Amino acid sequence: MSEQRRNARLRALLGARACYNQRRVTVDCVVRNISEGGALLVVSDAVALPASFELEITQRRRSFNAQVRWRSGTRVGVSFETQAADDSAGPAQAADMASRLRIAERDNTRLRNRIDQLTEAG
Known part of the structure; x- marks a missing residue:
């Protein structure tokens, strides 16, 4: 597999939550690596995640709009949507x-x- 990332990812072990369906559904996950542009998540049931969702990382007090780029078993690669400064x-x-x-x-x-x-x- 060829490297397609724009930014190098840093190893991580952060608890996170994927939220979707107007924040009525949440799925706990673990962030294994992260960069400005995306992350690798480990989820108990990767199939439960929709194509796009909000990723909350409580330890960093950050929230990202995430897009699923690939899935493999319990691992999910996501990219973060960039937001304009006035959003x-x-x-x-x-x-x-x-x-x-x-x-x-x-x-x-x-x-x-x-x-x-x-x-x-x-």
């Missing part, structure tokens, strides 16, 4: 960003209160 984030990314923003705002308020306490005491 809006998907629902999972928006919820994740909102959650992270709330945490940052709470931490900011706590730190400001602590600074006020220290400047009043000193």
Whole structure:
């Protein structure tokens, strides 16, 4: 088999989830290697994956629109769709960003209160 990838893939062992059917169906999988353009997934039942789906990698806090390029047993090669800079984030990314923003705002308020306490005491 000849190499057709544009970017070299890095070895990985990351838990992931393939989501499709408007996020009503999820399939757990493992990312074995990854690059900017795609990944190798190991799935218990590769046949259950549709031709395109959303791949969530929780450890990296990333989500990709994935296209199946090949299947072999439990192994699935996918490529990631590139999104234009002006595309809006998907629902999972928006919820994740909102959650992270709330945490940052709470931490900011706590730190400001602590600074006020220290400047009043000193």
